[in-house]
Amino acid sequence: MSIQWFPGHMVAAQKKAAETMEFTDVVIEVLDARAPAASQNPMIKELGAARQRAHLKILNKSDLADPKVTDQWIHYFNNLPKTKAIAISCKKTNEPKKILTLCMALASHRGTPLKPLRMMIMGVPNVGKSTLMNALLNKRIAKVGDEPAITKQQQRHQINECMILIDTPGMMWPKIEHSHDGYLLAANNNIGKNAYEDEDVAIELGKILLKQYPALLKDRFSTDNIIVDSIKLLEFIASKKKFPLRNHGLDLEKAAIVLLNDYRQGKIGQISLEEPKTRFELKHT
Template sequence: MSIQWFPGHMVAAQKKAAETMEFIDVVIEVLDARAPAASQNPMVKELSAARQRAHLKILNKSDLADPKVTDQWIQYFNNLPKTKAIAISCKKANEPKKILTLCMALAPHRGTALKPLRMMIMGVPNVGKSTLMNAILNKRIAKVGDEPAITKQQQRHQINDHMILVDTPGMMWPKIGLEHDGYLLAANNAIGKNAYQEDDVAIELGEILLKQYPDLIKARFKVDDINIDSFGLLEFIAKKKKFPLRNHLADIEKAATILLNDYRQGKIGLISLERPASRSK
């Protein structure tokens, strides 16, 4: 099943972002550290490249990701032209404060009262962009919630007399080219729940976890035989949790919700769903 999600308000947001890009010095793209490539919006890359804008990639939610894999991604992105990448967690108060300094370094010709540094923050829905905005501005100006597409309109913020920050709504793109990316985005709660079936996404997630992090799965769910497939994992979780059975079958839907929520909340462990090497295959 191919997962696609492009709500109507994102069409207008995309057009507005393209117009604003003309007046921007640095693009701040917020990615999910657990799936940095899947959470890249190709439109952001195209717009910043067309305008030759400096690009700061923020691997947010790094406190939930595998640190060794995150280091690989930082190295990968830092090898790209006009690009700087860092990993942060918005839960750590001091980390977002690094961003303004890094943006200044990427556009040293700006940053005065006559020529203020103009930044635009972009990213897919529910990647932590609003939380990051609030941390940078040191006040609550953006709504925060554990659901995609809360911010609907572009907003401009004057940080001081030499810095301006433009906030954009979380944006997807019209067609997700790689089917696997759709599953990773859904697993990370970046896509509206009406666009996918939780059990399908949980089966895809379980396959990755069983292959890459079997010990974490074994420890979290007390699995005796780790040599099971992802559907078997959901059956095991359903039986372990003693969910009511449907026609003598395990309640896979409830088990899928458990697996997805445990992953999203970091209860299984520090996990990265993709690596730079996996994107080159």
């Protein structure tokens, strides 16, 4: 099954972003540290490249990601031209404050009252853009919630006389090229729930966890037996949580929701769903 999600309001958001890019010095792209490549919007890359804008990649929610893999991604992105990458967690008050200094370094010709530094925050839905913007402004100005596509319109904010910050709605792109990316985005709650089935996403997530983090799964769900199949994993969770159906079967849908929620909330542990190496392999399949 291929997961696709491109609500109508994002067409207008894309057009407006292209217009604003002309008057932007630094693009701040917020990514999910657990799946940095899958959460990159190729349209953002194209818009920035067309205007030759400096790019700051924020790997947010780094507290939920595998720190060793996050280090690999930071190294990977920092080797790209006109690009700087940093891993943060917006839950930690001091971490977002580093961002303004990095933006100044990327566009050192700006940042005065006559030529204020113009920054635009972009990214797919529900990666923490609004939380980040609130932290940068040091006040609650943007609505925050654990669901995709809360922000619908651009918002312009004057940080000080030398800095301007533009917040943009979360934007997807018309067609997700690799079906694997759709599952990673859904697992990280970057896509509207109407676009996928929880059980399908949990099965794909289970495959990754069983391969890369079996010890964390064993600790979280107290599995005594070795489970090598993601459907068997859901059956085990359903049995352990006592999720039976009326026909004496097991409610795998409820088990899927448990697995997804535990992963999203970091209850299983610090997990990364992709590495630069596996990403390179995906691009050549």
